[in-house]
Amino acid sequence: MPLLLMMGGFLIDLSRVISYSNSMPKLLLQACCAPCVAYPIEILSGEHTLGLFYYNPNIQPAEEYQKRLNELKKHADRLGLELIEGNYDIEKWLEAIKGLEDEPERGHRCDKCFELRLRATAIKAKELGFEMFGTGLTTSPYKKADRVNAIGEQIAQETGVKYYEADFKKNDGAHRAVELSKQYKFYRQNYCGCVFSKPASEKKSTT
Numbered sequence: 001m002p003l004l005l006m007m008g009g010f011l012i013d014l015s016r017v018i019s020y021s022n023s024m025p026k027l028l029l030q031a032c033c034a035p036c037v038a039y040p041i042e043i044l045s046g047e048h049t050l051g052l053f054y055y056n057p058n059i060q061p062a063e064e065y066q067k068r069l070n071e072l073k074k075h076a077d078r079l080g081l082e083l084i085e086g087n088y089d090i091e092k093w094l095e096a097i098k099g100l101e102d103e104p105e106r107g108h109r110c111d112k113c114f115e116l117r118l119r120a121t122a123i124k125a126k127e128l129g130f131e132m133f134g135t136g137l138t139t140s141p142y143k144k145a146d147r148v149n150a151i152g153e154q155i156a157q158e159t160g161v162k163y164y165e166a167d168f169k170k171n172d173g174a175h176r177a178v179e180l181s182k183q184y185k186f187y188r189q190n191y192c193g194c195v196f197s198k199p200a201s202e203k204k205s206t207t
Helices: 014-023 034-044 062-079 090-096 108-128 145-159 173-184 198-205
Strands: 004-007 010-013 026-030 049-054 082-085 132-135
Touching: 026 034, 026 108, 034 049, 034 062, 034 173, 049 062, 049 108, 062 082, 090 108, 108 132, 108 145, 132 145
Parallel strands: 026 049, 026 132, 049 082
Antiparallel strands: 004 010
């Protein structure tokens, strides 16, 4: 039995609209912060049922972690998106990057960090019935999309959850991300979140 609604002189079959919405693939997007994920949300939401996963045990101190989470919560609420918070397991992150503490940013320490966070996203996606997982990390001009995507694809093969490959900084995406940050007045951090990258970022900002 169709569910009909009169809009603008036309009968709309809501059952078809609901069916279309439910048929969109469910994508769980790992989100490190509102500035990096706002643009991916903008371009993905029309073709996917999105969920956000805030799993970032690399972000320190705890005050910084909470500040980014609060900003992301506000944006998710604004858009009506589900936001899932993962465990803030700093010890697990420290174990994952052990021996790589002195690596420069964009080095092997970052690869291990990406792997930990994307694997947790894939596992959560599988647990919650999402067909796909992805990340907003490639919006940042400081993240190498080819390495993030290679890690994501490897985890997809291991977990059986499809990975959404993207380089969100391309096609003027990085610029659009800045525009959205200004539009929504996002808090914008000056380092990736890792305590080992913070000194380098602070030094760069003073030179």
